[in-house]
Amino acid sequence: MSEPQIWDAVDAYFTAHLAPADEALAAAVRDSEAAALPNIAVTAPQGKLLHMLALIQGARTVLEIGTLGGYSTIWLARALPADGRLVSLEYSPVHAEVAGRNIARAGLDKLVEIRVGPALESLSRLADEHPPPFDLVFIDADKANNPHYVEWALRLTRPGSLIIVDNVVRGGRVAHADSTDPGVRGTRAAIELIGSHPRLSGTAIQTVGGKGYDGFALARVLP
Numbered sequence: 001m002s003e004p005q006i007w008d009a010v011d012a013y014f015t016a017h018l019a020p021a022d023e024a025l026a027a028a029v030r031d032s033e034a035a036a037l038p039n040i041a042v043t044a045p046q047g048k049l050l051h052m053l054a055l056i057q058g059a060r061t062v063l064e065i066g067t068l069g070g071y072s073t074i075w076l077a078r079a080l081p082a083d084g085r086l087v088s089l090e091y092s093p094v095h096a097e098v099a100g101r102n103i104a105r106a107g108l109d110k111l112v113e114i115r116v117g118p119a120l121e122s123l124s125r126l127a128d129e130h131p132p133p134f135d136l137v138f139i140d141a142d143k144a145n146n147p148h149y150v151e152w153a154l155r156l157t158r159p160g161s162l163i164i165v166d167n168v169v170r171g172g173r174v175a176h177a178d179s180t181d182p183g184v185r186g187t188r189a190a191i192e193l194i195g196s197h198p199r200l201s202g203t204a205i206q207t208v209g210g211k212g213y214d215g216f217a218l219a220r221v222l223p
Helices: 003-018 024-033 044-057 071-077 093-105 119-128 143-155 172-175 183-195
Strands: 061-065 085-090 111-115 136-141 155-167 201-211 212-223
Touching: 003 044, 003 061, 003 201, 024 093, 044 071, 044 136, 044 155, 044 201, 061 119, 061 143, 071 085, 071 093, 085 093, 085 119, 093 111, 093 143, 111 119, 111 155, 119 143, 119 155, 119 183, 136 143, 136 183, 143 155, 143 183, 172 212, 183 201
Parallel strands: 061 085, 061 136, 085 111, 136 155
Antiparallel strands: 155 212, 201 212
16 A cells, blocks of 8 residues: 555544544535535544544634535534534635535534635624634634734633644645745744744644645643
């Protein structure tokens, strides 16, 4: 087997035993594929990780930046209590429509609010509403704006909140200081912001699996 084949086989094994799909999750994948959404959603083990992190965090409120087809949204919302709240920001009206159907089918539409439009504009409007601090923020949108998303996450959270940034390895290109790729440059800026900010303590982990070679960053908000 080649390395990618091994990664896929291991992910399939982990999924079968630790994160098996139910009908709502399987339907979310099918409907996202049928609508020709980009194949960039988290894998099942990654979704289960988000779910467990939200449970460990005791999250009651979650902010998601980047909804896509709602697959990660379902995993996160399932960790919330009955009176919890998840706000998900999505640029594309088409993606938001698909996600809304998937989330409703999963029985989570009373917990989840999808806001459509450029995330930086949605974040500004959200801040103007002075919502209670979010316990967890999952950032998985356009990578060029990652540092801005981290800054907004800091404004909308509290000490002890958890910020997760997805896709930070960029196939290893994050190590290229001279890269002109906007996604690499934005991700490097976010990593360096997390490392230097006095109110953040973070780390980043490289991963392999069904989505290839990538990784994520975790940051805890400090007092």
